Amino acid sequence: MTEPARSPRILSVSWGSMTVDGLPPGKDFMLFPGGGREWDWSTTGTRHDPGIQPADVEELLAHGATTVVLSRGMDLRLKVDPRTLKLLEARAVPMHVVETKEAVRLYNALADAAHPVGGLFHSTC
Numbered sequence: 034m035t036e037p038a039r040s041p042r043i044l045s046v047s048w049g050s051m052t053v054d055g056l057p058p059g060k061d062f063m064l065f066p067g068g069g070r071e072w073d074w075s076t077t078g079t080r081h082d083p084g085i086q087p088a089d090v091e092e093l094l095a096h097g098a099t100t101v102v103l104s105r106g107m108d109l110r111l112k113v114d115p116r117t118l119k120l121l122e123a124r125a126v127p128m129h130v131v132e133t134k135e136a137v138r139l140y141n142a143l144a145d146a147a148h149p150v151g152g153l154f155h156s157t158c
Contacts, residue, residue: 038067038097040144040151043137048107051156063089064140065096065151072153081158084112087120089153098151100127100143104136110158 041064044052052058053069061072074080077088085103093101101121105111113130121128129139133156143150 037147037149039147040064040066040098040140040149041069042144043141043154046133046137046154046156049157051154060156062154063092063152064154065093065098066149067096072155081106081110082112083114085117085153086114087117090117090120090151093151093153094124094126096151097149098126099149100151101129102136102140102143102150102152103128103130104133104152104154105130106155106158107133108158111155 041056042054044054049060050058051062053062053064056069059071062069063072077086079086079089090101103113109132133154136152136154140150140152
C-alpha cells in the first residue's frame, strides 16, 4: 500500500518572501498534498477585494486537500470571496482563514501530522 502524498512544509515566511521545502523561493504560494507552486493571482482573478476565488480552492481540493488554510496576508488586507467560503462549507471541508504567520503555523502543524492539507499563502499586505 502506498503512503499518501504529504503536503510540503513551509520553512520560512517574511514580508514578500516564502521558502517551501522542495520548491523555489517565492512570494505567494498554493500548497497541497504532493507539492505546490507559486500562486499567480491573475489566473483566477484573485485581487485583495473580493479576495480568494473559488477556482483557487478548487485546485487545492483537486490535489487531495481535505482541510484548507487560507492566509489573508500579513496585514489582513486579502479578503476571501463569500462564494469561496460557501464552496468549502457545501463540501464540508474544514477551513482556517487567518493572518499569514498564523496560517503558516496551522498549515505546518497539519502537514507535520501527515494530514492532507492545502493552503493559499500571501506574504505581503
